[in-house]
Ligand SMILES: Nc1ncnc2c1ncn2[C@@H]1O[C@H](COP(=O)(O)OP(=O)(O)OP(=O)(O)O)[C@@H](O)[C@H]1O
């Protein structure tokens with residue numbers, strides 16, 4: 044009986060694994076398949092020959108390296124800005140009692156209800172006169188606002204995992220509140236900060252609609268927009284596109300793999316209150 | 318050392334000043350973030366809502382002006398809206414239901430130690446790291462019978478009559494984006510539910526086992542009640558997010574064929590950027606938002622009742 | 626080196642008061658212990674002295690400074706928390722040195738002071754460890770080390786021993802006492818363990834519902850509790866409280882216990898009116914079976930049933946039924962034959978009796994004359 048359940052469990056685990064990985068595997072498979080045999084061997088699990096030509100093309104000849112650089116700048120900038128601002132909000136929520144606190148928390152939850160599609164046009168019209176349309180800074184600003192509420196809750200939950208007595212001990216030892224934050228709390232928050240940075244980086248890396256609407260010049264496009272441009276072109280080169288997509292997956296995959304443990308830990312700390 | 322002690326007359330005022338300063342401190346920490354959110358989300362939102370009461374078509378600037386509820390009246394008689402509304406419900410319900418079911422299963426699997434769990438976890442969570450629209454492209458290819466074995470496999474198990482692309486079948490097209498959404502979103506549910514599972518004190522299970530509870534009873538009477546608050550909150554956040562998200566549909570079917578997979582957010586997007594009718598698009602978006610607010614309030618209300 | 630003065634200190638959270646009108650003068654080098662039931666405001670008071678909570682009213686002085694609005698770091702105090710609050714990312718050495726480093730002290734001075742504190746507390750073997758690698762007792766010592774290296778004016782302790790097991794708690798209690806003898810700094814110590822209060826304190830402050838119920842030396846609080854509340858809170862097992870009525874006044878006042886004997890009171894209670902309802906308080910060690918009793922100043926004999934005997938080694942608790950009331954007696958060096966029995970002769974020393982008002986619970990009469 045026990046052996047049967049054990050085997051069944053492994054079967055379930057393998058099914059999950061297959062479901063999660065097969066699409067990614069297929070991405071890689073097409074990227075590695077030479078153009079000539081792509082359609083002929085379209086449905087076989089692995090092509091008879093593989094090639095790195097598509098990757099070479101994407102890296103050496105296509106504009107994708109520029110798109111990549113743009114995306115990295117935007118995603119890192121967003122992650123840094125969001126984490127900094129969320130650190131402040133989470134800190135205030137976790138360590139202070141103040142008038143309007145619960146109203147603010149409700150407000151942040153409500154922002155999650157806004158349809159993004161609704162604000163794109165007004166945002167474009169507001170950003171255009173101050174010269175923030177078609178700039179990476181403008182994109183960072185917008186991503187920051189949209190990722191901040193969730194990140195603030197995440198940070199809040201990480202702060203809750205650190206006893207307030209530690210800061211109080213530090214303040215008695217001679218710290219100002221700010222010093223206590225910097226010297227005691229933040230070092231202990233590193234996993235939480237890492238998780239938040241990773242989470243926001245991944246989200247910003249993936250964003251499509253704003254990038255599509257707010258960025259027009261080729262030299263500032265993020266790879267999401269670039270990739271979509273690929274689709275629009277006639278005679279899509281699937282292999283090259285898949286190669287670009289595979290490369291685009293690497294940074295968020297690395298980030299996310301590094302942080303997921305802390306993400307679970309942070310949410311566990313917060314779950315007690317949820 | 319202390320001025321206050323040396324000079325009792327002035328001892329008061331720096332004190333109250335300091336106290337005021339301290340009372341203001343938390344606002345200092347929240348202000349920058351809230352300012353950004355208010356400027357970038359709230360202001361455009363208000364502007365967007367005001368569009369919905371205007372006749373505002375980009376190529377007809379001359380006819381721009383306030384139009385009251387005209388756009389809303391037009392929505393009422395717009396067949397595409399009703400189709401998109403029912404599609405949105407279907408798209409959201411099935412996406413979230415499967416994400417919840419599979420995510421809960423995954424969280425339960427991950428909550429028990431087994432050989433290779435850490436590696437397993439990072440692999441099954443990987444889809445979450447894939448940009449949404451990219452997962453859309455990815456599944457678009459997977460449904461293409463020319464370059465993927467999936468349609469053949471679906472035909473083999475009897476889901477399809479022959480290996481063809483479901484994205485071009487009006488009856489099935491919506492299921493393309495739904496599968497992509499499920500695939501991408503399961504890890505989010507798994508992560509939050511795993512976190513909630515970990516916060517259940519293990520001695521509860523020990524006590525239940527001593528009291529003679531079967532595993533099913535323990536799950537029913539300990540795990541479920543403990544998870545319920547987290548589940549409702551996650552469902553709420555995800556439902557709203559999925560309902561609001563046009564990307565997968567935009568990338569995979571563009572609402573087609575013949576609007577058969579049109580959802581509200583994508584309809585808003587296409588109304589705004591294909592027909593350039595911002596007034597109408599904004600009215601659609603406002604309707605969507607109002608419905609989501611009602612849904613959230615209802616869900617939280619139900620959650621509050623259950624909690625009692 | 627400093628006195629601490631609290632004058633009309635009050636604290637409320639929103640509308641609910643946590644501490645009200647708190648007046649207390651603490652002398653330099655004094656060891657003061659706050660005791661009281663959970664939620665009575667001990668921690669809140671301590672944290673107001675530390676500067677971790679704003680005060681809603683009144684004035685706090687440390688030395689000659691009003692510290693009402695000074696942040697904690699400017700008050701020259703140190704504090705040991707119930708959960709120790711050691712910095713998890715610092716070693717034992719760094720934990721202790723942190724405050725001195727912030728104050729910008731010289732390296733050699735820091736090293737010397739940390740070495741001295743570690744020496745006193747026996748922390749030398751663990752200096753390079755992180756708190757996570759220490760036992761509960763060791764962590765407790767590090768917390769104390771961190772408090773003493775800074776030579777503060779005042780030490781604040783908030784239930785520092787409550788997370789330790791009974792044996793370790795006893796040991797650490799002795800060490801804290803020795804430490805105070807060595808460093809002679811003003812100490813304010815919060816506990817709800819009355820044994821800690823009795824053994825450590827120069828003066829005990831008994832709190833109830835955010836107010837001071839009684840301030841006094843351990844002897845005063847123990848022998849002359851101002852109310853039945855203090856009487857029942859201090860002492861283990863607690864004082865026997867028996868309801869009764871004054872039946873005679875004048876030169877020979879007496880109290881009749883409900884359904885029990887009539888006990889003569891001392892001349893100090895002469896002014897109590899007959900018929901007044903009172904609560905009579907008798908310490909368990911003032912009661913003993915005849916033959917086991919020590920010397921008594923005003924012995925009174927009565928008969929009761931022994932319902933249960935709890936031997937504790939060097940002493941024993943005897944539970945007796947007197948009329949419809951239960952009482953506890955505590956005897957030292959109990960003989961082995963002690964067992965439940967009916968109609969046993971007991972002696973009680975009425976010189977040790979306290980009388981409280983049956984309504985208000987306040988202490989009655991001036992029993993200085995007892
Ligand atoms: N942050 C707070 N908000 C509201 N009320 C509080 C807060 N902190 C304490 N209180 C209330 O103030 C009162 C005194 O609390 P305090 O922590 O001083 O009690 P205590 O005597 O230390 O009890 P214990 O022995 O349980 O530690 C309690 O009734 C408590 O509920």
Ligand SMILES: [Mg+2]
Nearest residue numbers: 667668669783
């Ligand atoms: Mg306390």
